[in-house]
Amino acid sequence: MSSQIFHRGPTKPQMNITPLIDVVFLLIIFFMLVNNIISEQSVQMIVPQLDEPTTRELDDAGRIIVNIAPADYAHRERADNPLLFDGEARFIRVGLQTFAADDLEGVTAALIDAKSAYPDAEVVLRSDGALYYGVVQPVMGAITRAGIDKVNLVAYMPERGAATVKIGE
Amino acid sequence: MQADQTVHHRSASKRHGRPKPSMQPNLSAMIDVIFLLLIYFVVTANFTPDEGVLTAKLPQGTGSPSQDMTPPQRPLNIVLSPAGETQVRISIQGYPQAPTGFADLAVLLTQLQYDPERGLHSGAFKPDSPVVIKPEAGVRWQHVANAFNAAVRARYTNINFAQVSQ
Structure with missing residues (x-):
């Protein structure tokens, strides 16, 4: 067969x-x-790189992200020294709403709205490491004016097995 | 005959002198799809490092209600001023020894702490003493976050950011 x-x-x-x-x-x-x-929700930026960071992971629970966006850039031009860059903000984004860099009243109003809709949500401040403190501090002021006194600052997590990045030395 | 049937595959091809017929399914279509998936995942992969958060208290204009029983605590001021285009100069107000970097700042802040539970007796500041980070307007945000991180590492719990000093 x-x-x-x-x-x-x-x-x-x-x-x-x-x-x-x-x-x-x-x-x-x-x-x-x-x-x-x-x-589209997270703005392109290089957040602060810390010496021996104590950062913890973001919870998946509700969060309101406040982005302070730097000027547009290509990855290559900031590869060597991320801090050697324009320190002024281009715009501020709260959730999906975008505001001009000097529209702090708008940011406060948006945060009050978001906080009343989601009272348990945590506020996360995501700012580029190269921005000046004089640009970031008014935004923190706008957050406090919305009745929020606790904020989570975004920075890079420690790299596993890698040497600590030393910047600003 | 019986023995021949049990090993008929080998013996049949040997007998007929013909190559073994291929019984393989056509894999090229699957490979096409896998390549597409591979390209898709390579293109959409996120090569940026993970981001984490540091929880901070913000400067409150009103401040917390005063506690009459406890004397007002002297804050520990960390002053940051810009040095050149991207660098920073760190100093602790009232202390001549300037930290050389943020790792050094964390060591100094730990030395300034009084916490018998951790064996720290030299310092004058308790872990819940107010620590105020006072950067000038031109300091890069990374240095401010780094100073905050150093204070957290030294296990201070009451860390605040000052208003912008020009």
Whole structure:
């Protein structure tokens, strides 16, 4: 019997993969779109790099992110010394609302709204490490005027196994 | 005959002198898809380091209600002033010894602390004494966050940011 089969030639079982490819393409398009929407919430910046950081991970619980955005830059131009950069803010973003850098009343109002909608949410201040304290401090003032006295400052987590980054020495 | 049937695969191909027929599924379509997924994940991968947070108290104009029973505590002032374009000069008000960097600042702040539980008897500041970080307007935010981090590492619990001093 077995020799009969070999006389007819080998059989090639093949799966039809076309629907699989269709679904995979759909998933790729879906995730690309979702990723774009998510990344729009966090502004591109280099947050402070600390000596021996005591930073802890952000909780997944509700948070209101206040971004103080620096001027536009390409990654390469700040690779050597991230602090050698324009210290003025370009805009301030609270959640998805964008304000001019000097519109502190708008920031306070947005935070009051957000706080009344989500009373348990924590406020996270995300500022570029190169910005001047004279730019960041008024924003902290705007946060306190919204009745918030606790804020989480964003910095890089310690690198696992890497030597501590020494900057400002 | 019986023995021939049990090993018929090997013996059949040997007998007929023909190569073994390939019974492999066509993998090229799967490889196509895997390459697409690989490219997708490489493109969307996030190579930036993880970010964490330091929880801070903000400067309050009104301040907390005064406690009549306890004498007012002398704050420990950390003054930061810009040095050059990106550097910073650190000093602790009232102490001649200027820290050379933020790791050194954390060591000095620990020496200034009085906490018998940790074996620290030399300092005059308790862990809950107010620590005020006083940066000038032109100091980069990274140095301010670094000074805050140093005070946290020295286990102070009441750290504040001062208003901008020009």
